[in-house]
Amino acid sequence: MRLTLKDLARELGVSTATVSNAFSRPDQLSAELRERILAEAQRLGYQGPNATARSLRRGRTGIIGLILADRLQYNFEDPVATRFLHGVSEVFDQQNVNMLLLPSRSEFYLGQSFDSLADGYIIYGPPRDGRILDKVTARRKPSVTVDFNLEGVRSLNIDNFAGAHLAAAHGIRHASGQIAVLGLRLISDATQISRVGDQPLTTAEESVSRRRLDGYQAALLEAGRELNPDWIWNAPESRYELGYQAAREALLCTPRPELLLCMSDRLALGAVAAAQDMGLVIPDDLKVIGFDDIPTAAYQRPALTTIHQPQHEKGRQAARMVLGLNNRSRDIVLDARLIVRDSC
Incomplete structure (x- = not known):
């Protein structure tokens, strides 16, 4: 069975908050207590607080979803798409943000809830199934459309x-x-x-x-x-x-x-x-x-x-837009x- 934070706290005779602080807020504990907790956690095989649960409590995942209009394979073989992805990833690396590539397959969006997957979305090209846009925009998370326009959503285009x-x-x-x-x-x-x-x-x-x-x-x-x-x-x-x-x-x-x-x-x-x-x-x-x-x-x-x-610059601008690093209210045309x- 997977060891939980409560199990470790019970084993050590301390509160769950103390164990949590040892992993996420070390300044709240003495060095001796923290070292004892981490050593016991390692001995028992406890890997730390559940990252997914923690992100849900905070309301942020540190992930931006990149919704692709084409097949995943196409975006890795098309030089225009790869240069765009390179620009996006450059900014995300600088900001310590992760990127989640999301497919163009309608069933992925229509058959499950993906509310907790990302903090915002870059929509790279219009999905062939318009219902995908309805599902994404209904979440009211920061979003940017690239190479098309969608009412109520910031856009980034080439002229x-x-x-x-x-x-x-x-x-x-x-x-x-x-x-x-x-x-x-x-x-x-x-x-x-x-x-x-x-x-x-x-x-x-x-x-x-x-x-x-x-x-x-x-x-x-x-x-x-x-x-x-x-x-x-x-x-x-x-x-x-x-x-x-x-x-x-x-x-x-x-x-x-x-x-x-x-x-x-x-x-x-x-x-x-x-x-x-x-x-x-x-x-x-x-x-x-x-x-x-x-x-x-x-x-x-x-x-x-x-x-x-400028595909690389377009990727950089899209990443900055969705992260709120530039003018939040203005569409951009390069x-x-x-x-x-x-x-x-």
């Missing part, structure tokens, strides 16, 4: 519209022909590559990709160009192989696109590979612009023109900037 506008404006200065977009999660619940066409799209409030699409379209309209929905492809995830597949489909169309605007660098890198496998020369035959500025973008040959977003390299 996706402005970044996409920069990308498109730069691209159309160098490409007079057909333009195609390789989009990302523009269609809810999509599981494979498809053209957008007349399918309903996500809103700008719930999707950074929609903000990017709006930025592309605004730049095209300003230049007197139009983007037909039939020239927009949707990928369900930011993956190299999906960019490859979508680019092949686009480049087999007539007229063949002269510019590909890609909503992530991983999609763009897949598109570059597809074009090269089809015998096209970049940027002579095709120009490609990505979004994110992941490390590989600079080392790719040709190096990828893209939009830089700048995005164009990085011109060889692909356009």
